[in-house]
Amino acid sequence: MQYWGGPRTYSDNRGHPRLRMRHAPFAVNRAAHDAWLRHMRDAVDELELAPELERQLWHYLTYAAASMINTEG
Template identity: 60%
Template structure:
């Protein structure tokens, strides 16, 4: 049996490092930070890490505690513009850079993240 992506990249430790690094960027990006209504980014960090771990073959804790991911529905209350998507991707891909993953896994993760970010866009830019 082939190891899951989750196991091949180092399991929880790797996903925790990815998400922690990502949220360091979010915390210092006011326009993106505004999309996170909670004062503390910790709960959002936990949710993202659990989602990514499950998606990539790790524990099903996200599903067990929060139900089906339904990403578009969960993000519908927030205006996710192309600019916000780009900001999100900048921080997420910088976080991927910090992991020093094997080339194949790095490419697979990046491809997924770009597709997921594109999928989340639900609003046009504000007219100014």
């Protein structure tokens, strides 16, 4: 929401997102990445967005998810 220019509720409550750092205590491997994206795919499908908006959102989510992987195990 905030990334896309919406309300800054997250930062107001939690500070700078620092997403990689916040995920560091959790093992995010390829399997976790795939499971996360699978559920997110279902959620995005439910939105029935216009194709261009869907493409932009999915591009962001796949890019962000890949950057969250922090272990091979």
